[in-house]
Amino acid sequence: MKFPKFKDIILFEDEDIIIVNKPPFLSSLDEREGKEISLLKMAKQYVEDAQVCHRLDKETSGLLVVAKNPEAYRHMSILFERRRVNKIYHAIVDGTHVFEDLLVDLPILNVGKGNVVISRGEGKRAETWFRSLEYFKHYTLLECRPVTGRMHQIRIHLATQRASITGDKMYGGQPAFLSKIKRGYKLTDEEEQPVMKRFALHARQLSFVKPNGEEITIEAEYPKDFAVLLKLLRKNDV
Template sequence: MKIPKFTDLILFEDDNLIVVNKPPFISTLDDRGESEGEINMLRLAKSYHGDAQICHRLDKETSGALIIAKNPETYRFVSMQFEHRKVKKIYHAVIEGTHVFNDLLVDLPILNAGKGNVTISRQEGKHAETYFQSLKFFKHYTLVECRPVTGRMHQIRIHLATQRASIAGDAMYRGKPVFLSTLKRKYNLGKDQEEQPIMKRFALHAFELTFNITPETDITIHAPYPKDFDTLLKLLEKWDM
């Protein structure tokens, strides 16, 4: 995989923090089980600014807006906003099926079962809330806006799965990859070629963040879709309307 240039990822920067558009397939921090020296967002950030600290996490496959502090004071200031649910987070996801979500609130507790697994548990789970709003309808898929109030592991993914609306390509929650052959009639694959999915990950992108950069000033940052997410939407618009 080509290592991105950190400066190409920057969406916003001031004296105290940076917001980047995290590419897919790069971990936010050092993950257990990864080979030593494998690139991650923290290492990329520290190569740009030695005191860089990452204020929140995105799953390895998830792309989008990520806040990085340049000093300990800013790290604490932004982290406290996440802890007190003051950061407004908007994600976009492509889900299976046609679903009319009109500010649907999913309020189901999530239990972290360890080793990257989570489950819904009304007895042992931690409080978790996500709002969902349908943005665009295709024949077999829907583009949805997801607004998590809390920040549990895999929260958006498992909350969508409970609505029988798994994210496309999210095998952990029964989401299937999207193949062009299922959308386009008379699709011909070359001899001895194996068809690849349009996206080689689940279709989830951290689209927007609103937070305070000083106690008096807030800011909203938009993260443009990466190429794979953009391509999926363009192909759905062309072949699945």
């Protein structure tokens, strides 16, 4: 896949950190094979000592913090560890759901090979708050505020509420097809492609104290595929 240049995805930069709007399908860190381009590789070409401070799933788009030096990396690691980074994600989910600051507090166990399960006995504490932002006939736009940072946390927590993220096959989400959204849409003989070729999750906002002591709140625009799906829903699925 062709990705934009690193400097073109930078939303904020100072002497310590860079905040980027990660495009979908780009790995945060190097994968085991090591051949694919990753955000870390791109960052290191831009700043030699760059370190990615947290990670997003490959398909998830949005805000990611990169440290430019070891001191900044240490500072950011402590903030994430102590849950002093406020994170807001937006997700489009299957079905209409009214969540008014719903807290899902279900422990998550990492069972390896990129799989997690809910396990009250062995899982690690995991908490996410959910709030409905916009309702459609077949979908809902949600705000997701994870307190902890477990792998696949938002995705599996939503699945437990029967509100799987659209396109998230791993957790029961269905792909969004134009034929489902648009009334009278005529199918051709070709196999219909989903509007988004990934699950609809975007890291929308981050707030934290920078290494220099200043507070920052930053927001990332939706990538094209997320914005297109939302536009189609607003026009046709009401």
